[in-house]
Amino acid sequence: MNANRISYAQLLETNNLVQMSADETYWLCVTRTVQESKLFPVPAYMMLSYMMAYFRYPSLLRKIESRMSAEEIGDRARQSGIKTQNPSMGWALPGFYLLGREWLINLGMIRPQDAVEDLIYVMDFWKRFQLSWHRNDGHLTNKEFGHRGQFLAERQVQVFHADMFDCAVGDELHQAAQAFMASASQYGFLISCESRISLHNSGPYKLADDRELIVRDFMDLSESDFPWLDDVAKEIPFNNLTVTMGVKDCHFYLVDDWGSFESKPEFTADKLVGVGLYTSDTLTDGYVPVAMGSKQELTACFKSLSEKIKDASNKLWRRVAGWTRDQMIDAGAITYFSIVKDLAHVAGVYEVSDWMTVDERAERFRPLFNDEYSRDALVGLCIGTHPSHILTEYTMMQHSDKPQRLYSLIPYSILQGEDFTPTCGPIYPGRTHLDPKIDRYTTSQGVLTLTDYNQRSREFRPHGVDPKYRHLCETWVKYHAGTPVADELYKLTQKRSRLLEGKGSSLKRADVEKLRGAGG
Amino acid sequence: MAKLYVDSDKYGDQPASAVVEAYHNAIKNLVRQRLDEVGGDWASFVFDKSYDLIGAKDFAQIEKKLLATGHRFDWSAMISVRERPEAYKPAAGAGEESKEFSFEHAEAVVAPPDSDGREQRGIGDNVVKYAKNLVGTARYIRSSDRVLQLLTTGVPAETVAIIDDSGGTLTAPILEQFAGVICAGGTVRSHLGILTREYGIPCVMNAKISGIREGDLVEIESTAAAKTAEAYQKGIEITARVWRRKK
Numbered sequence: 001m002n003a004n005r006i007s008y009a010q011l012l013e014t015n016n017l018v019q020m021s022a023d024e025t026y027w028l029c030v031t032r033t034v035q036e037s038k039l040f041p042v043p044a045y046m047m048l049s050y051m052m053a054y055f056r057y058p059s060l061l062r063k064i065e066s067r068m069s070a071e072e073i074g075d076r077a078r079q080s081g082i083k084t085q086n087p088s089m090g091w092a093l094p095g096f097y098l099l100g101r102e103w104l105i106n107l108g109m110i111r112p113q114d115a116v117e118d119l120i121y122v123m124d125f126w127k128r129f130q131l132s133w134h135r136n137d138g139h140l141t142n143k144e145f146g147h148r149g150q151f152l153a154e155r156q157v158q159v160f161h162a163d164m165f166d167c168a169v170g171d172e173l174h175q176a177a178q179a180f181m182a183s184a185s186q187y188g189f190l191i192s193c194e195s196r197i198s199l200h201n202s203g204p205y206k207l208a209d210d211r212e213l214i215v216r217d218f219m220d221l222s223e224s225d226f227p228w229l230d231d232v233a234k235e236i237p238f239n240n241l242t243v244t245m246g247v248k249d250c251h252f253y254l255v256d257d258w259g260s261f262e263s264k265p266e267f268t269a270d271k272l273v274g275v276g277l278y279t280s281d282t283l284t285d286g287y288v289p290v291a292m293g294s295k296q297e298l299t300a301c302f303k304s305l306s307e308k309i310k311d312a313s314n315k316l317w318r319r320v321a322g323w324t325r326d327q328m329i330d331a332g333a334i335t336y337f338s339i340v341k342d343l344a345h346v347a348g349v350y351e352v353s354d355w356m357t358v359d360e361r362a363e364r365f366r367p368l369f370n371d372e373y374s375r376d377a378l379v380g381l382c383i384g385t386h387p388s389h390i391l392t393e394y395t396m397m398q399h400s401d402k403p404q405r406l407y408s409l410i411p412y413s414i415l416q417g418e419d420f421t422p423t424c425g426p427i428y429p430g431r432t433h434l435d436p437k438i439d440r441y442t443t444s445q446g447v448l449t450l451t452d453y454n455q456r457s458r459e460f461r462p463h464g465v466d467p468k469y470r471h472l473c474e475t476w477v478k479y480h481a482g483t484p485v486a487d488e489l490y491k492l493t494q495k496r497s498r499l500l501e502g503k504g505s506s507l508k509r510a511d512v513e514k515l516r517g518a519g520g
Numbered sequence: 521m522a523k524l525y526v527d528s529d530k531y532g533d534q535p536a537s538a539v540v541e542a543y544h545n546a547i548k549n550l551v552r553q554r555l556d557e558v559g560g561d562w563a564s565f566v567f568d569k570s571y572d573l574i575g576a577k578d579f580a581q582i583e584k585k586l587l588a589t590g591h592r593f594d595w596s597a598m599i600s601v602r603e604r605p606e607a608y609k610p611a612a613g614a615g616e617e618s619k620e621f622s623f624e625h626a627e628a629v630v631a632p633p634d635s636d637g638r639e640q641r642g643i644g645d646n647v648v649k650y651a652k653n654l655v656g657t658a659r660y661i662r663s664s665d666r667v668l669q670l671l672t673t674g675v676p677a678e679t680v681a682i683i684d685d686s687g688g689t690l691t692a693p694i695l696e697q698f699a700g701v702i703c704a705g706g707t708v709r710s711h712l713g714i715l716t717r718e719y720g721i722p723c724v725m726n727a728k729i730s731g732i733r734e735g736d737l738v739e740i741e742s743t744a745a746a747k748t749a750e751a752y753q754k755g756i757e758i759t760a761r762v763w764r765r766k767k
Contacts, residue, residue: 031749031753032709035687035711036596036685036686036687036705036706036710037596037597037685037687037689037690038596038597038598038662038663038684038685038687038690039597039598039599039664039685039687039689039690040597040687040689041596041597041599041600042596042597042687043596044597044600105526106526106544107544107547107548107551108524108525108526108527108544108547108548108551108552109547109551109566109570109574110566111525111526111562111566112525114566114567115567178718178720181718182696182715182718182719182720183696185688185714185715185718186688186692186695186715186718187692189687189688189689189692189711189715190688190689190692193689194687194688194689194711196711262749266746266748268648268717269720310696313692313693314671314693317667317671317689317692317693318668318671318693320689321664321667321668323599324599324603325597325599325600325603328597328599360571361571363576364571364574364575364576364579365576365579366576366579367576367579367580367582367583368543368579368582368583370583370593370600370607370608371593371594371595371596371597371600371608372539372593372594372595373539373540373543373593375594375596376536376537376539376540377540377543380536380537380540385534385536386532386536386540387526387529387531387532387533387534388526388529388532389532390529390531390532390533390534391531392530392531393531403531419562419563421562421563421566421567423567424567425567425568428571
């Protein structure tokens, strides 16, 4: 392979991104929650998913970019609560790929300089997406921002702030909202085979000296991509729901790249003082309010959704309880691997065979994934104890102070003649032990076939990426508030707002709070 | 035999678990052997010929050899041992509904009955602090069969579920009906901890208990301080007590 196609600068940057992912993966795995289950063989499906990511992500990302750039998808991601956020993009895209690569290195099946062009491309795609998605906070990841994720524009935060309904412990809305979030969280764990990747928290945004806003997304709830939700989730009317949460006397000091948070004092139900509800998908122009006309309407909606979710949950649990181990592994591995599938939906190039099957190159490894080997190999990958992780004794890695690097860097020696390979190849055929996917996708434009869904996605352009507005960023707004174009831009986001419709770009936070007092 | 790139590793010589060592050594041997068979050209082997030359049958053979030594795997998911009992260590927990079964943790803190007749049978990490302690009837829930049974018959009132799965899926369809939860694993950040917090169900995680049997009347010290993320990170002990009460 000719190294002239790869520059020193590319390798330096790629290795920096790899190292950044390595540091954060260690921290997340060691300090955040542990995922355990007696129902699902979790470590086994995780290991399989990393293989699937390694062999398919490069080709699938290239396919996506053949229609839409990572930067444009990042711009669209700011305007919807779908799986183009954390933990999908902030951590899993590079993480799953790199964990797969590291495991293969430890098996002696690849070298750190194999599939180098794939690696450079995956990390570059991730960087461009992340910088675009995070452009309002100016960071690459929540980690780089000190574990905070403030990617929304002011005009969107203002709508969330203005339209949120007050609630307090004991009142009907508070109870209904809490019950909804409990049942949706539980359902989220179940549809995601014990993982938390259907849930995402972002923010915080400061609403007042004593109040912060957390935005919580519940994703992939209805009949859509996952075959195991066919029929059982038919009654759930929205595939994605976003709950805006106003929280009092509680500072969220950490919102990580897994989409989970920590606060001081600990967040408890009594601190929830405001809620709102929205839906979005690849076909919505931003967040669409759900039952936000009145407090009563919202309360009734939360109750109704809770009932539908509980019903779906019970049906799904019975289905899962009857699965074979291979079916459980497939569902878990597909859930993990397809954590970034919504990139393909945004670009309108989603295919079931790409995202809902196990690539035959990954499938080969299944006989290895008994519970014990999977557990031990996985722990080693996550804390850095396999041979490839070990560095010179002088090294003190971030967080651990140990000479253990989670992901191998690309050796620069390939620039002076050491041989390397560019790619693991194209997508190979896949298979699954699960039932075939029924061609029914719940979207904001109704239940569609996949062909129709892709077609509409390709034709759809939200206002945020309209060339007229796309680069009118927060810095521009600071110096152009009140101009006709700024007002036009704000009004597009405000068009469905109960309190801000038509208000334009000049409002500041205190003005929004005043309107809440007048209109709430 | 062909030499692999990772065969020359200046630093990576620390041993892994026995199973990982056995598997990785066997797989590396397999790779060396297959690479030899095609003449040792890595570039044409790594992402091309190896796809056909190293397959599921080879990996199944590696497992077969390990099992032939008498090794039996630890299990984490019930389905694994249920489908292949010959490959896994026996599943403890059969007879969970038996009057005789109880979790017995070596570090369970126990004490004689106090003046109210409460006998401390253990401790756990409190998920949320509530105004009152929780009293209820202990019921072990450790398998999907038991969950299915309770899903069909309904969970009896005042059930304190005693669980060793800190996940959020095993008990998903009946969790909301529990009055309280004592979980013998995980942390307050485990999925079960998160869900009990959301549902407002008193819960202790990482419970170290002893001598609590099916049908016992138990009390959870839900009024104790909740264990914080900071406490976990700094290794600070903050625990809630679990008592057995006279019926």
